[in-house]
Amino acid sequence: MKTKLVLWGTNAQEERILIALELLMEENFVNIYTFPEEVATEEFSQQMLDVWRDGGEVPFPDGYSTNKRELTITEELLPEGVKAERPDIVQRAQTEWHFMVLSTKLNQAYSAELDELKDRVDKLERYDSGVWESLKGFWQKVQVQVRDRNLLKDHANSLRDNTNELFTKMKKLRVKLDEEFQKLSKTNHDKFQELLEDVEKKIQEGLRLQPIFEELKDLQRKFRDTKLTRDHRSKVWERLDAAFKTVKEKRFGPGANEDRSPLDRLKRRYEGLLAAIDKMKRSIQRDRDDLDFQNRRIANSDGQLEAQIRQAKIKMIEERIRSKEEKLGEMQKTQTELEDRIEKQKVKESKRKEEERLEEARREAEQKIAQQIKEAEAARKEEEDKLEKAAESIKDKKAETANDSEEEASESAELTEEAEQKAIADTESSAPEPEAADVKPAEEEAEETEGETEPEEILAEAAQDAEEESESEESENNEEDSDTEEPENSNTDAEEEVAVEDDEKDPKE
Numbered sequence: 108m109k110t111k112l113v114l115w116g117t118n119a120q121e122e123r124i125l126i127a128l129e130l131l132m133e134e135n136f137v138n139i140y141t142f143p144e145e146v147a148t149e150e151f152s153q154q155m156l157d158v159w160r161d162g163g164e165v166p167f168p169d170g171y172s173t174n175k176r177e178l179t180i181t182e183e184l185l186p187e188g189v190k191a192e193r194p195d196i197v198q199r200a201q202t203e204w205h206f207m208v209l210s211t212k213l214n215q216a217y218s219a220e221l222d223e224l225k226d227r228v229d230k231l232e233r234y235d236s237g238v239w240e241s242l243k244g245f246w247q248k249v250q251v252q253v254r255d256r257n258l259l260k261d262h263a264n265s266l267r268d269n270t271n272e273l274f275t276k277m278k279k280l281r282v283k284l285d286e287e288f289q290k291l292s293k294t295n296h297d298k299f300q301e302l303l304e305d306v307e308k309k310i311q312e313g314l315r316l317q318p319i320f321e322e323l324k325d326l327q328r329k330f331r332d333t334k335l336t337r338d339h340r341s342k343v344w345e346r347l348d349a350a351f352k353t354v355k356e357k358r359f360g361p362g363a364n365e366d367r368s369p370l371d372r373l374k375r376r377y378e379g380l381l382a383a384i385d386k387m388k389r390s391i392q393r394d395r396d397d398l399d400f401q402n403r404r405i406a407n408s409d410g411q412l413e414a415q416i417r418q419a420k421i422k423m424i425e426e427r428i429r430s431k432e433e434k435l436g437e438m439q440k441t442q443t444e445l446e447d448r449i450e451k452q453k454v455k456e457s458k459r460k461e462e463e464r465l466e467e468a469r470r471e472a473e474q475k476i477a478q479q480i481k482e483a484e485a486a487r488k489e490e491e492d493k494l495e496k497a498a499e500s501i502k503d504k505k506a507e508t509a510n511d512s513e514e515e516a517s518e519s520a521e522l523t524e525e526a527e528q529k530a531i532a533d534t535e536s537s538a539p540e541p542e543a544a545d546v547k548p549a550e551e552e553a554e555e556t557e558g559e560t561e562p563e564e565i566l567a568e569a570a571q572d573a574e575e576e577s578e579s580e581e582s583e584n585n586e587e588d589s590d591t592e593e594p595e596n597s598n599t600d601a602e603e604e605v606a607v608e609d610d611e612k613d614p615k616e
Contacts (some may be wrong), residue, residue, distance in 0.1 A: 217266055221245065242273055369455075373445060
């Protein structure tokens with residue numbers, strides 16, 4: 108958003124003037140410059156638009172007037188009598204400038220708060236988590252305003268850069284603190300390792316286990332309150348836990364360290380605590396009974412010395428009761444803590460079992476789905492194999508059929524060609540000269556069959572029949588398949604008939 112505006116307008120006398128507006132954000136005022144048309148030359152007006160409006164310096168000619176007005180959202184921005192040719196531009200600038208002024212005030216408030224934080228950071232010699240949290244809270248507020256676009260881009264960038272600078276300083280202090288903490292943790296870690304090494308030697312030497320167990324418990328209490336890094340704490344805890352297990356195994360046997368769930372361990376500890384509380388209550392009750400007995404006997408004491416002794420006993424018993432009651436109070440407090448921990452652990456165990464059940468169901472579902480996918484793939488592969496085999500079988504059958512058809516066609520053509528050649532050869536060959544002995548029987552046979560038919564008619568009919576039979580045989584040979592009889596056999600009858608015809612011809616022919 109620009110803070111300067113240049114446009115043409117008119118004054119109260121309806122004279123054309125050049126109007127220049129300049130926003131003063133810090134003061135929430137607007138400087139209004141008006142130049143008469145005779146002063147605002149083309150060159151000057153162009154410089155105002157190109158240079159002055161973008162923040163540059165342009166010398167003003169003589170004859171201009173200045174008016175300073177407060178920026179408000181309700182009142183008119185231009186003086187009375189001055190009108191702009193584009194009043195909508197003036198109205199939009201007035202609205203935007205009002206937002207810019209408010210954003211500037213918000214930036215000033217955040218800058219003041221950031222300066223206070225800067226002073227606090229500069230005074231720090233060590234890392235302070237409170238200052239760090241204050242700095243985080245400040246930046247979160249700024250981010251909300253940036254997301255809502257209530258801060259100008261330049262203001263937001265400036266706040267971000269200054270805040271990052273303070274965060275960098277705090278990080279350097281934290282790194283220094285981390286180095287110091289690392290050194291302290293290393294010292295505490297080495298100290299615990301030495302103490303645990305002494306305890307392990309005592310265990311190996313076979314000393315009394317009860318004092319060793321108490322020493323380990325004391326080390327455990329100190330361990331909880333000691334500052335250690337995560338790595339050092341893990342190493343010390345592993346060795347301390349191993350020492351506890353060794354002592355328990357020596358005291359209670361090999362089964363003492365059987366793996367139990369946290370809930371089982373808490374319950375076992377709770378049950379032991381209840382037994383100890385009950386034992387402590389009985390002990391306190393015995394002391395109270397003894398106290399009552401001493402109080403009754405002191406009234407009947409024989410002499411002052413006996414009375415003083417009984418008085419001393421009463422003090423001892425009262426002190427013992429007080430000490431035991433303190434221990435009982437601590438035990439009851441521990442009882443309450445254990446009950447809370449047991450309830451929480453029950454919730455955790457319930458959640459864990461539910462998660463395990465869901466995980467088991469998920470695994471079973473995954474296995475089932477995987478099995479179904481595997482079976483579907485196997486079935487699909489088997490089906491594909493069947494389809495491939497069927498396709499190959501169909502392809503082979505088509506190929507065999509095509510080959511058989513070609514062979515049959517070629518054989519048929521060969522047979523037809525041979526039959527035609529033989530028929531032509533037989534027809535063209537000259538008939539053998541009939542002997543006289545052969546004529547007579549033919550004549551006698553003809554006379555026996557048809558007495559009135561002439562020999563020429565008989566020969567003609569026989570030749571016609573033979574010719575028809577020959578044509579029929581040839582057509583059958585062309586249509587039959589590979590199982591058709593050999594053409595030589597099929598043509599034998601025709602040859603014989605032709606020979607008979609030749610024999611039956613009249614000798615005169």
